[in-house]
Amino acid sequence: MIDFLFNYETLRIVWWVLLGVLLIGFAVTDGFDMGVGALLPFVAKTDIERRVAINTIGPVWEGNQVWFVLGGGAIFAAWPALYALSFSGFYLAMFLVLFAMILRPVAFKYRSKREDARWRSNWDWALFIGGAVPALVFGVAVGNALKGVPFHFSTDLRPSYEGTLFGLLNPVALYCGLVSLSMLVMHGAAWLAFKAEGPVADRARIIGGKAALAAAVLFAGGGVLVWLGLLGGYEVTSAIVWDGPSNPLGKTVIANANGWLRNFYATPALCLVPVLGIVAPLLAAAGFGARREGLTFLASKLGIFCIIATVGLAMFPIILPSSTNPSHSLAVFDASSSRATLRNMLIATVIFLPLVLAYTAWVYSVLWGKVSEASVRGAGSSAY
Template sequence: MILHELMQFDTLRIIWWALLGFLLIGFALTDGFDMGVGVLLPFIGKNDVERRIAINTIGPVWEGNQVWFILGGGTIFAAWPPLYAVSFSGFYLAMFLALAALILRPVAFKYRSKRESKIWRSSWDWALFVGSLVPALVFGIAIGNVLQGVPFHLTDDLRAIYEGSFLGLLNPFALSVGLTSVAMVVMHGAAWLGVKAEGVIAQRAAQCGEKAALVVIALYALNGLWLAFMVEGFALVDPHVPNGPSNPLLSEVTQTSSWLLAYAERPWIAIAPVLGFAGAIMANRGLKARREISTLLASKLSIIGMISSVGLTIFPFVLPSNIDPKSSLSIWDSSSSHLTLFVMLISTAIFMPLILCYTAWVYKVLWGKVTEDDITKPGSTHY
């Protein structure tokens, strides 16, 4: 009976929608604190040793954390081909900018301490700052544009035509969401440094993190009000055809007065923004009180709530079109085939637990604070 239910096309679509959200949240929870530390680096490290300590709190794990980003992109490609086609072509320059910054980060990690020159190391420190700031900002801007709808339409043969521009992505609402994303990773990076660093580095990080958490709360509230009163939402006119074909042009879509009508239809989804606000408030108080583990957990809770609120608010859409609502992509009409989703689910059921167990083991082995003695002792292999 359970296998029969899992074999249902719509059930697989919901599972893969949830898995995509899980992977994006996993990326934000792990690589998010990496980016946060990178953004904080020029402000918490007043000399080379202090900056090296900050870098080494993320040095052993940043590569593994980026696996979540690769898995998320792979899931979009394999499970939601139209979403991949429209977003990666329409957001091409933005994606290129983010990927270039992500490529800059590992180069900065690897080359930063190869020479003793202050100019050399300072340059790579700023490269690490840019390589952390830009992806966080770009990903937030992308989410802001998704919430407003993207200017694309589908031809009769389902070919996606994007009619926007790079500068069009940099609209006020999207930039506000982008800044929220940056503040979120700074808050998360500060919480991570509270766990992994000590002394003045942890103190400076906490001071920055406190302010970042307040910015998160303010911008998240502002974005919610903006979304409620100034951004139109989308809705399916008729109930979708159960287990129907993946053809967006068969669905009737209309624009509504606000995305927040979803909270009247499904009141339970309000738990997501509540967690977003509550986590940020607790993170702010934890950073102020210099608590460690509980603050990091609160920061994670806030990230889970904020990202979940986006997916739950626009459900069942994954990419609405603001110039041709009929072309909007929903989970019911833009997935891969039934067989593809099922075979990938079996593979995921095998390999995802292995990835999670290995990740947990790595963090367990590398747990503990990074100290000055760790990186200055003779024979040290730290960054």
């Protein structure tokens, strides 16, 4: 059993799954933080209402960002070629995301330092930027990954990226950005409906229902585009050597209009995942209307899980396709770190990831309960 778990093929697939788990964990946890920030100008009309919304995420946002750090660390250690290409090729987009996310902790810390209404309003808009911009840009990044990224390798495996920031903002990528934004706005509204009381929760239910419908329709529309072959796709046509060295130049990949559908054709049971990616947001929309906060939040989580998982299942075994030279695309079987690195990282993950999950669960249990205007007033300066 140990030999099977630690062979190169298994380790590569396990780390592909773990990367998906970390990305989904980030979207499910920090996703509602971003969603609340994006919703702040629309669900809260007065200063006390804005404080209610902010205090639903204020105690947990730092812990939720651990998933972002873990995801970046996993890419760096397990998929170094992916890290090099994505973090250098998407540098300006990454800088935009980091700038927006840096605004958030500064806004949390400084917003309530002064009673001045203009001061607080400026920091509230900083929270909006810190929520809406990453939610949009992360989807744009996924859209570019689906469309293909303009890069290639030299014979000595030096990567060359030929794209620009404005090239990243193509119609396919922006469409995926809208899917991501609507999905996380839905999730933020589900959190506010679950955690807040009063007008903030009421407005969140109305907006959340619309965002959930938008997420379902946009995701279904993207599926139709893939099915019609309008979005394109890629397919590995050469033999796959799962336990071979990491060399992205040793395979043949072609652009294929139905490339992102091949796994679903080969294993029809996988179609349940994208179907749930449509059904779950619709259930969330119904939950908003029925005021079933707990079920709405669970449906929102399920929708996020299935939407992100659909992308991973469609692209497998490709991780990042090249639009300029498809055969230089990065794949699960030729873009990973060494077997020893993946093995040692897996041992560390088995030890420490349960600790992160246990601590996160404990924090949420301690902070259980709704946030109301009365509770914020009663907390005084200790509240955000």
